[in-house]
Every structure is written in structure tokens, then in C-alpha cells.
Amino acid sequence: MTKRILITGSNGLLGQKLVELIRQQPGVELIASSRGTNKLAALYPDLHFVPLDVTDRAQVQSVLAAERPTHIVHTAAMTNVDECELNQEPCWLQNVTAVEHLVEACEQLSIHLTHVSTDFIFSGEQGPLSEEAVPGPVNFYGESKLAAERAVQASTAQWAIVRTVLVYGIAHDYGRTNIVLWVRDSLRAGKQINVVDDQFRTPTLAEDLAQGCWLVAKNDAAGIYNISSSELLTPYQMALQVAEYFELDKDLIVKADGSTFSQPAKRPLRTGFIITKAQQHLGYHPHTFEQGIALLAQQTDVS
Numbered sequence: 001m002t003k004r005i006l007i008t009g010s011n012g013l014l015g016q017k018l019v020e021l022i023r024q025q026p027g028v029e030l031i032a033s034s035r036g037t038n039k040l041a042a043l044y045p046d047l048h049f050v051p052l053d054v055t056d057r058a059q060v061q062s063v064l065a066a067e068r069p070t071h072i073v074h075t076a077a078m079t080n081v082d083e084c085e086l087n088q089e090p091c092w093l094q095n096v097t098a099v100e101h102l103v104e105a106c107e108q109l110s111i112h113l114t115h116v117s118t119d120f121i122f123s124g125e126q127g128p129l130s131e132e133a134v135p136g137p138v139n140f141y142g143e144s145k146l147a148a149e150r151a152v153q154a155s156t157a158q159w160a161i162v163r164t165v166l167v168y169g170i171a172h173d174y175g176r177t178n179i180v181l182w183v184r185d186s187l188r189a190g191k192q193i194n195v196v197d198d199q200f201r202t203p204t205l206a207e208d209l210a211q212g213c214w215l216v217a218k219n220d221a222a223g224i225y226n227i228s229s230s231e232l233l234t235p236y237q238m239a240l241q242v243a244e245y246f247e248l249d250k251d252l253i254v255k256a257d258g259s260t261f262s263q264p265a266k267r268p269l270r271t272g273f274i275i276t277k278a279q280q281h282l283g284y285h286p287h288t289f290e291q292g293i294a295l296l297a298q299q300t301d302v303s
């Protein structure tokens, strides 16, 4: 049966990488969707795009009934963690209520749902984590993403959950920075930055995350899959690698921790994922952080 894959949040970082990847797959029909206008229209004039605000139940019902996808990769979310902490109603609407609308439609139309989740559902007391780890969020964004997972796991539709962590990459017409570009651009500007050395992550190249989501949908996989890199690093260690690669001044990177650096929303300290299940079951093989930096360097040097 021909796969018809609908991506939610196709204007986002992961959404754009999924469009780039899936549009090249033979025998697969792609439906891109997002809340705003299509940011990829100039890049991919032939891209089939439909406006879809996933918080609007009627839109979810009508678009899915019209487009009849066989698979959905749900990337859309409110992803600014501090904004979620300070604006909890829109966070819940975008991260939980929207998922309930999608689950309902996937059950009605027998659509395979791949839902993208996060390490922030965990407390940060221990890591790196397997798929069996017990959640315990420490911020509202994490609470919303855990509630979304529970809605998906209670579904009678075919579902898979892809958990990831600290995604970096370059997207078109995109407002948000990421750890690699933020460090590179700060050091290039001669700016001193305070970077925490007490948070542990397995940073994820956006292209690898897209590959992981594609492997899940392609294989009609079921259950939870950790999709990230396999290198456990602190942001401080990541910053040093970025400085090394771009030959920038490491002395501008000042080591910080929770006692000297804080953000409106608490961050889980130790996360990061064990990815052996995805490696063995899906054939998932991510880039190293250094390879990821090199890929971004190539992309920024040409764009």
C-alpha cells in the first residue's frame, strides 16, 4: 500500500528536515502541514502543503478526512520551555489538547501516529535513560509532553513515540537558534558566554531525528524509541567542541552551573538517551556531535 505521510509543524526545524528527507523517498506521498504559511514554498514548489492548526479539532477532522494519510509524524508543539512555564494555557493547548484531537482522528481513520516527545518528561536525577525509564517532569513543558505521551499510549490507533533531546540544525526562515550556532556566533562576536557543565544531554542533529522518525513510519513501528546521538555531553563540553571546530577563543566560554546560571523553567540535570533499541530494531545510526557541527558548517557556509 502506498504510504501517504502527513507531517504536522512542517515549518519547524524537525518538520523541515522531514520534508527534505521524505520528499526524496520513492513511492511515498508527502503532505506537509503547519499553522502558518508554507516556509518551504520557494524551496520546494511542488510540495503538497495544507494549512493545519492542530489545536482546532474541526480542522484536524476535515484535513485528515480530505487528505486520508496512512501515517502522521506529529512534530508541532510549543517548544520554548521558558515560554511554556510562563504561558501554561497555550502550552497545554498546543502540546496536549492538539494531541488529543490527532489521536481521536487517527483512531477513526486508522492512521499510524508517530508522536515526537522529549527527555524533559524526566526528572534529571539519573541518565542516560532507556525507553523503560520512569518519567517525572520538573517543568511545565515536560508535564505537557508527558500528558501528550499518555494520550498517545492510551490510544487504540497504531502509535509510536520518538523521544529526543537538545536538537540542533539549520532551518529556512527560522527564528530560533541552537546550541551550536549560538556558541559559534557568540564567540565570533567576541562575546563571553556562561555555559552550564552540570546538565548532561545526548545532543541530536535534526537530520538524524528526521531519519529516526522516517524509520519508525516506514516500518510501521510500535512503541517508544529513543532517537538522539549516543554521546553524553554537557553544554560546556559541546561549547568547547564548537570553539575547537571553528578555531574560536575558548577563553570566552565560562563554566557555569545551577548556582550561577538559571532560567525561568527548571531543567532536568542528567538526561540523555540510550539508543540501542533504535540502533538494533530500526538500523538507526546517528552522526557524532563533531560530525554534526561539520554538517552545519557546510550548510551555513553555503546559505
Ligand SMILES: NC(=O)C1=CN([C@@H]2O[C@H](COP(=O)(O)OP(=O)(O)OC[C@H]3O[C@@H](n4cnc5c(N)ncnc54)[C@H](OP(=O)(O)O)[C@@H]3O)[C@@H](O)[C@H]2O)C=CC1
Binding pocket: 008, 009, 010, 011, 012, 013, 014, 015, 033, 034, 035, 036, 052, 053, 054, 055, 074, 075, 076, 077, 078, 079, 094, 098, 116, 117, 118, 119, 145, 164, 165, 166, 167, 168
Ligand atoms: N528542539 C529540541 O531541542 C527538542 C524538540 N523536541 C520535540 O520535537 C518536536 C519538534 O521540535 P522542533 O522542530 O525543534 O520545534 P520547532 O519549534 O522548530 O517547530 C515547531 C513547529 O510547530 C508549529 N506549531 C506550533 N503550534 C502549532 C499548531 N497549533 N498547529 C500547527 N503547527 C504548530 C510551529 O509553527 P509556528 O512556526 O507557526 O510557531 C513550528 O513550526 C516537538 O514536538 C518538540 O517538543 C524534543 C526534544 C528536543
Ligand SMILES: Cc1cn([C@H]2C[C@H](O)[C@@H](COP(=O)(O)OP(=O)(O)O[C@H]3O[C@@H](C)C(=O)[C@@H](O)[C@H]3O)O2)c(=O)[nH]c1=O
Binding pocket: 079, 080, 081, 082, 118, 119, 120, 164, 165, 166, 167, 179, 193, 194, 195, 196, 199, 235, 256, 261, 263, 267
Ligand atoms: C541560553 C543558554 C543555555 N545554556 C544551556 C542550557 C541548556 O542545557 C542548553 C540549551 O539551553 P536552551 O534553553 O536553549 O534549550 P532548552 O530549553 O534547555 O532545550 C530544550 O528544548 C526542549 C524543546 C526540549 O525538548 C529539550 O530536550 C531541550 O532540548 O544550553 C547555557 O549554558 N547558557 C546559556 O546562556
